[in-house]
Amino acid sequence: MAFRLAADSIRKAIAHLCKFGDTDVFPHLPELAFFRDESSQVVDELRQLDLDAYNPSGAIEALAPKSRFGFRITHQLSAVDTLLLLAAVIEIGDLIEHRRLPATGIEAFSYRFTPNDDESIFLPNHTYKDWLHVQQARVQGSLKLKQVVFTDISDFYSRVSFHRLDNLLDEAAPSHGAARYIKKSLKFIRARQSFGLPVGGTAARILAELALADTDNALADHGISSTRFVDDFRIFLGAGDSPYDALGFLAQQLSINEGLGLNASKTRVYSRQEFLGHLESLVTDISTDAEGNALGALTANIYFDDAPDPADVETLKALNLLEYLQKELDQENYDMGRVKVLFRALRITKPQEAIDYISNNFSELLVFSKEVTLLMQAIENDYISCFDNLAETVVESILQPPASSVQLIRTWSLELFVRGVIAPSAALFRRLESLPTVTDKRQLHIIRSRLENKNYFRQNKTSFDQMSQLEQSAFVTGASCLPRDEYETWLQMIKPSFTAPTGHLFLRWLQTHKDRVILKLARSPQEATE
Numbered sequence: 001m002a003f004r005l006a007a008d009s010i011r012k013a014i015a016h017l018c019k020f021g022d023t024d025v026f027p028h029l030p031e032l033a034f035f036r037d038e039s040s041q042v043v044d045e046l047r048q049l050d051l052d053a054y055n056p057s058g059a060i061e062a063l064a065p066k067s068r069f070g071f072r073i074t075h076q077l078s079a080v081d082t083l084l085l086l087a088a089v090i091e092i093g094d095l096i097e098h099r100r101l102p103a104t105g106i107e108a109f110s111y112r113f114t115p116n117d118d119e120s121i122f123l124p125n126h127t128y129k130d131w132l133h134v135q136q137a138r139v140q141g142s143l144k145l146k147q148v149v150f151t152d153i154s155d156f157y158s159r160v161s162f163h164r165l166d167n168l169l170d171e172a173a174p175s176h177g178a179a180r181y182i183k184k185s186l187k188f189i190r191a192r193q194s195f196g197l198p199v200g201g202t203a204a205r206i207l208a209e210l211a212l213a214d215t216d217n218a219l220a221d222h223g224i225s226s227t228r229f230v231d232d233f234r235i236f237l238g239a240g241d242s243p244y245d246a247l248g249f250l251a252q253q254l255s256i257n258e259g260l261g262l263n264a265s266k267t268r269v270y271s272r273q274e275f276l277g278h279l280e281s282l283v284t285d286i287s288t289d290a291e292g293n294a295l296g297a298l299t300a301n302i303y304f305d306d307a308p309d310p311a312d313v314e315t316l317k318a319l320n321l322l323e324y325l326q327k328e329l330d331q332e333n334y335d336m337g338r339v340k341v342l343f344r345a346l347r348i349t350k351p352q353e354a355i356d357y358i359s360n361n362f363s364e365l366l367v368f369s370k371e372v373t374l375l376m377q378a379i380e381n382d383y384i385s386c387f388d389n390l391a392e393t394v395v396e397s398i399l400q401p402p403a404s405s406v407q408l409i410r411t412w413s414l415e416l417f418v419r420g421v422i423a424p425s426a427a428l429f430r431r432l433e434s435l436p437t438v439t440d441k442r443q444l445h446i447i448r449s450r451l452e453n454k455n456y457f458r459q460n461k462t463s464f465d466q467m468s469q470l471e472q473s474a475f476v477t478g479a480s481c482l483p484r485d486e487y488e489t490w491l492q493m494i495k496p497s498f499t500a501p502t503g504h505l506f507l508r509w510l511q512t513h514k515d516r517v518i519l520k521l522a523r524s525p526q527e528a529t530e
Contacts, residue, residue, distance in 0.1 A: 002050040003177020005087050010043045012121060013087040016202060019119035022082045023074070023200035025064060025370075025408065026439075027415045030446075030477050031079035033520045034509045041505050046084065049501055051181040056081040056188040057469050057500075059198060060439055062407035065367045067336055073158065074408060075189060075198035076439075078470055080501050082201060085185045089203040090121060091178035092169075096206060099172050099213045101220060106134045108216040110229040111205045121202070131229045136279050138227070138236060139272060145225075148275040149235035149243050153254065154263040156231035157204065158196045160211050161259045162186060165197075168210050182207070195259075205230075211258065218253045243269045282338075317349045322357050329364075343371035347378045354379055355386050362390060363397050369412035373421070380421045387416075391424045395431055407439060414443040420450060438470050445471075445478035449518050452481050461490055465497055472498070473506065480514045487514060 018036040021028040035042055059075045066072045077085065089096075093113040097103075103112045103123060109131050112123035139145050153159075165186070169179040182203075190196045197204040197211075208230065219226045224246055225236040235246045247267065254260040270278060325342045328334050346354055358365065358376060365372045376387055394416055397403055403410040414432075416422045424432075429451060432444065448456050457479040467475060476494070480487060491507050498507055510517060 001052050001177075003052050003180065004050060005047055005084070005091060005178070007043050007047045009087040009091040009178075010046050010083070011039065012090050012115070013083050014039050014042065015119045016121050017083060017086065020202070022079065023076055025074045025200035026060075026062075026076045026411065027418070027443075029076075029079045029082075030517070030520070031473060031506065033517075034506050035079070035083065037513070038505055038509055042083075042502050045502055045505065046080075046087075049084075051084065051088070051177060054084075054181075054501070056084070056185045059189040060437075060470060062411065062437075062439060063405075064408035065402075065406060068332075068334065068367070071406070072155075072199060074200050076200070077189065077198065078500075079473070081185065082203075084501075085182065086201070086203045088178040088181045088185070089206050090115070092173040092176055092182075093121065093206060095173045095176075096210045096213075099168075100209060101213075101216050106138065106227045107220055108209070108213070109134065109227055111209050113206055113209075128229060131227070132279055132282060135227060135234055136276065139275060144238050145236045146239050146272050147237040147241070147243060148270045148272070149233070149237065149246055149267070150270065151233050151235075151247065151250070151267040152263050153231040153233075154261050156260065157199050157208065159260055160197050160208065161195045162190070164258060165207065165211060168213075172210060214257060215250070215253050218257075219250065222249055224249065313348060316345050317351075319345075321346050321349065321351065322353060339368060340371055343368065343375055347371075347375045350379050350382055352379075352383065355383060359387070359390055362393055366397055366402055366409055366413065369403070369409045373412045373415050373419075376416060377419055377421045387422050391422050391428055394422060395424060395428045398432065398435075407437060410435070411439055411443065414440065414447070417447045417450070418443050423450070426451060426453075438468055441471050442474035445474040446518065449478035449481040454482055457482055464494055469500060476507070476510060477517055480510060480517045484514060487511070 014035050018032055018039075022032060057078050059077045059081075062074050062076070063071050064074045090113075093115065097113045100112075101108045103126075109126055110128075112126050113121060114123045115121070135148075139148065162183075166183055169183060173179040186197070186207075189198050197208055212228065212231070216226075216228060219235075227234050227236075233250065235243075235250070237243060237246065247262070251262050254262065321342055325339065325346070328339055328342060354375065358372065358379075362372070380386055394413055398410055398413050403413055414435075417424055417429075424447070429447060432440075432447075435441070435444065457475075460475070461479070464472065464475065476491070476498075479490070482490070488511055491511055495504060495507060498504065513520070
């Protein structure tokens, strides 16, 4: 038995990954620029790959902050495995979508798969912001609705059962090779567990929707008016409806059929007016309505992260966004999503005052290391070298809690050096060389390349075969700082060992773009080829 992906599925997966990245958690992988540059050759090679015979290489697992004192495990696959998994999901995306309630309704609102011709595989106008608006319209459009139940699933992604997902894939796409590969890939990713979807990637989002399709149908069949975005449920109740009955039905459906449970700490019942006020506060409680609407325009999901309206940008520039950010951070239970919206607003407006604010508060802002890093990069593009005085502070922060304890905080802090936002001295960099994880080592190879540390790559070329596959691509990318003749000769020597799918194409791409590779890594996957 052999299964090979359709060329169109691979092509759509490449376009989506190169537009939006391999995850929304980790910094993007350097190979994404390679996929964009060599997409035709990558498609030609991967469509010949027998996925029944191919075994994925697993994934990096890393702890990431979820709230002030909350955490979650996140995952990053190799670039090829990310591409293959997404392409396999795209291959049966229509079959998965067919099991869901129609997209014309609001019941199952999130991540509606659509095989369109643009770079996103998701239906537009189905962002989190749009979900807020449809809830508002639903209640305002019916005076009979008196209460709204808010609830979500506890640790949803990490609790999805492999056995249950296997059955759902068999029902959606019986005997399909793509379903077989998806099941195999998930088992390699979560090798030590019998449950859990990888957190952060596009493929898992579609599979998560499949996992809840039966629950959406059960609520509709039982006559319960509801809407859902990923694992967040809103149940609309009339005057005679019991919140307890509705929650009991949902809890029973999730527990018995899916092995999932509701999050009691986040479950509450709002009156009609409380609900409408809560929705309004999500986007318009900053100051005036116009200012709130400008921020609200930024709440779109990452997959619809288009440039904001110029009028909204001008409104944002008139706001004291740093003051709003500090007020939010001073709250005992700050809203993580709201903080991220404020950081994005700052990244768009790039106020010069943010330089001193970040410099004076860098250690306190570390829990938002991704947002801080992206903001610093945006500001540094306009004010060159404005953060160079922070090099020692960043190194010290990386070596102590919370960065030393939480991988994603450390990863995004190191990204300041990877992207060239800050240039560490050789002496400062030596303090980082003992960082232990594969993710750390990948980034250290790129930083060494920026520092032109040719001797390191010369001394460690013979150890290449002892590195994991996930580390090898970063090492060979970093080694591009070597003189051209030396680099090209070495690439030819390691070619027999670089046997992963598209590996030889990647080496050829590195050779062709040797002098631009590191610069590409400082940009988004889309910008890297422009």
